[in-house]
Amino acid sequence: MKYKIGIDVGGTFTDFLLAAEDGSSEIYKVLSTPEDPSIGTMRGIAEMAERHGLTLEDFLARVTTIVHGTTVTTNAVLTMRGATTGLITTQGVRDALEMRRGIREEQYNNRYTNVEPVVPRYLRRPVRGRLDYAGQEIEPLNLDDVRAACELFRKEGVEAVAICFMNSFANPEHEEAAARLVAELMPEAYLSVSTRVLPSIRFYDRVSTTCLNAYVGPILRRYLQSLVKKLDAANYRGVLLIMQSNGGVTTPDNAIANAATTLLSGPAGGPVAGIAYGEVQNQRDLITVDMGGTSFDAALVKDGEPLVTTEGEIDRRRIALPMLNVVTIGAGGGSIGWIDEGGLLRMGPQSAGSSPGPACYGLGGELPTCTDADLILGYLSPEFFAGGRMPLYPDKAREAIKRHVAGPLGYSVEEAAAGMYRVINVNMAAAVREVSVAQGVDPRDFPLVVAGGAGPNHACMIALELEIPLLLVPRESSIFCAAGMLMSDLQHDFVRTYPCLLQDVDLKRFRALVAEMRDEGLKLLRAEGIPPERVRVVYSLDLRYLRQYHEVNVEVSAEEIERGDLEAMAARFHPEHNRLFGYELSDVGTPVELINIRVKTIGITDKPRFAPEPYFGADPSSAKKGERPAYVPAADEFQTVPVYDGALLKHGMRIQGPAIIEQVNTSTFVTPEYHLVVDRYGTMTIYLPVKEDEVLRRIGK
């Protein structure tokens, strides 16, 4: 038997999905080891070997692919423990990185401080040499200045050097010359050159991305080398792939060279998994949501493609590389309920985390959390939490809610818990709205794919808030991102800036830029062992109306580029602008301006195939394990609600809400508005009755 492993290293747990070639799969979870995450990773793999009665070496001999999402780079930024980094930049603009264009996000808060720059000012070294807006040299690069910077860097123990010059997007020569000299003088240093990392216009975006890349580069290099060494020592001969923030995977070497592409590697697995689970039912438009202990992630998938942004941030620092547009808010099982000075109930963003955790854990937490409310409302079982391995204490939950929420509001504990439940659901719905409405998309047309330990208990209410008629809760929802990693393709993104009126584009230059990017991508994929028939290339343009400031990314075809059909390209832009912003100007004749050309090269990987289950029938009674009182929001009262064992659900079983489905790592509350049916891969499909015919047709027998 051959296996593939998806690994998602999270803050608390490292999740594993082991997929066998016969279509069976197993879920593993071990505690993460933040000091050296490869320890937790190897521990999980050892646990799998043991459960299969094999030595680590024998087990790994059967593994063909390991796909690995990592928070190593993310945490390095969040905790400011990246490499000592130096920046070589154009004289006069060395503070752009720290200024962040002068923003203070909380305007009325005079205690709100700026974020510490990843390169301190004394290591941001100005050099003489200047290109104009079109890339023409005004002043030659002064190599002595570069040399002096390197001298200082060596003295200060700099491990990584970022190079970013004004207008280099239009001409990389100065940066390349500086890079050659740095490589010569500091051969050990990790080198991050802006025109290699992100050759597009906007200086702050580029300098921030380039510096972040340098800051985490040596960290990722160290970590991946350690992991590779451990896998080598265990005689692993399969493929190791790293998840990137753009939803694709790449080899460790490429990941190291472009370390910033892994800054949001973890959550990126979510939308990719959503695509795979949606595909089973031929659903290509989706919203994926993932509710864990402290945070809630939401992302949009449109026509089988996850939504991508180039305006991402990590802890208020810009990363302008393409990454999946995942909106994260502070809402999770640990979110704390509190009453503000005006007497109104609020939930979060403060979280009790896993320590001390919710009051009902009995680990010393005294503040009421979302999990406490879920317990009081009957959605969680005090005996079956974490599969019965962790008892919950309803009295402690009750006491916390009474003291901090119910008392001040003058409500009963149950009313207060119901209020907490509703408020956090609205907060999460707002995040979903942000990834949908703000993108010009109506969430009602997008089924909700639900993940995370706490997600399924809240999903129906979020969906109702947004009038979403259909939800998918995969059986693997608690390790969703790990599953997503196994579904990812190899992907490399490229960009070139060519500011020009679209109608005036020099086709020769345009095609040359496209070809340059495509060839670079094909070369990388070839090195990654992808045969030509498994390569896909996607072209797009960042366009705007003349003198607008922000662009709209529009996909164009290879054929249009070949033909040089600029009108066809513009014709794709107008309706997209209208969809996003409510108007277009094609009738007024406002010219369209080109800013960036983008190329994405994709190498399609072998995906694990999950075995479909045979059709069992609609009757769910064999999975029913009992009933208990639970709060039904629509009726605003507690009712006796049937409880089902998620492990016993079978393809075709149908359940009418209200109902509770318990699994080892999660629990699902189906509100009375919804019905549920299980598809052939065990995904719980939850729908409003108006959708019944369509859903049953999609599910099939």
Added chain:
Amino acid sequence: MSVKIDKVLVSILQRRLKSITEEMSIALARTTRSPILCEAKDFVTGLYDAKGRMLEQCENLPILAFSLGPVCQYIVDYFGDEIYEGDVIFHNDVFSLGNQNNDVAAFKPIFFEGELVAWAACKGHQADIGGAVRGGYNPEATEVWQEALRIPPVKVYEKGKLRKDVWNLIFANIRLDIVAEDMRAEIGSCVVGERGILKLLERYGREAFEAHKEYLFDSTEKMMRAEIRSIPNGVYHGEANAYYDGRNPGSVHTIRVKITVEDEHITFDYTGTDPQTEGFVNGTYTSSASATLLTFLQMVNPDIPHNDGMIRPIDIIIPEGTILNAAYPAATTYGNHLCPNNADAIMRALSPVIPDRVTAEWNELLCALTTGIDPRKGIPYVDIGFMGLKGGSGAIKGVDGYDHIGMIDASGGVLDQDYEMFEQQTPHLLLKHEYWTDSAGPGRWRGGLGVITEYIIGSDDTQVVTFGDGDVEPARGVHGGGDGTLNTIWLRYPDGTKYQCTTKDLVRGVPKGTLYHQEAGGGGGYGDPKLRPAEKVALEVKNEIISREAAREIYGVALRDDFSVDEEETARLRGLA
């Protein structure tokens, strides 16, 4: 109304309203042309109830924010029962509660089941609004018509139909065609707001919406009252000077405020403030009251929702004919920029009373607007030098001032142009935009740093208009902290001559190749600089934001060549040895 109040629904309503105004803001930022709007976000979006009372706002630039509500109320009265579904109303008139001529608002009434239920509105600083001078800032103006086209409430759409004649009348009087496009974007943003409100009403119904809205107002009012109660009762006086009215060099104009705190109520009374000037350095009631509010809001819990309830316990009295509330037909374009002076007066009054909550003074605005024809493209450009104007904020007990944040009326909501986009959209070449060493007012908590900006002007016959203050009096430190540095702007022409701009200047015919130089000062410090941790000072010297000399003389910190602290000498300098 006999609706049972669901307190949880009140929380939900507040959250929803907030997110609708945020969506409106995203739509506007993404579709406008002028960098003042799409880059600097010099605009505000908001929702108001049928009577024009504030429901929620997204305040990118707070100085604009508190004028939409009063104008909305004015419009409700103005049109009376002639407000229809599908109307869109424009407004900028400063003598009917507008704050500044260039800040043009769009209002869209929202109807549900045939009845007016709410308004969606937004207002942004338009790149041109007619008048004598391109871009709007005319230091030579003495009356409103020399500054701008006045737009009292006017319907540009009625019942969903564009009033082409009205539209053309307006835009025939404005120089730049992007203004029409940007006003279209404002309407788009209002449509986004309308859609959001309608969904809310469909979901919860009119009656529940109204009742819960009132409850929300009351709850917010309660929060604000609790904040005011925490300020000791009393009458507090503060004053601050504005310098130079643009016409009489050396003129000084004093703002005087009397703040009365009575339990849960606060009054700001500006009686005794100097009379209005003959030039354009004059506030309107709305711009001045906005300045008062935004300054005060920084001294209270930043989480208070922004709706009608928030402003109920606050009274603002500004006599007409004063520099903060000029009488018709005064020129007033400068009025928003009296905010920093007004803020200083308020902070001086309250700093001794609530020292933990009041910052040292902020760097005052000094700005330049350059316009001309881009020789590379043959098209006009307008640039407000946001990157150059942003100095430092004042420090507060426990926290340093914010570096390069900009004037208090924006409080970090207005962003620098991106350098490369600046060079694409103007013909200028940027030479320098960096933190200014020793600009921060020293203190145990230092002020925010100012910046120095230099660029080469790239068009002939360029017009440079300056407006602002802060070249006479720096941002003052408090409780032993030192002052920040002063503002200045000067030009060096290609022939080598230097021209020192005044703070309200109109310089015509500036040739290509001229060097533009601007210094935006730092904010004031808080507390004795000799109490600042020596290690922190050492790192700042290493980072070249404090000089060795200043470290020694002002902070009493002596450093060795390798930037380590010479403990012994430092103790001596600090009088501890």
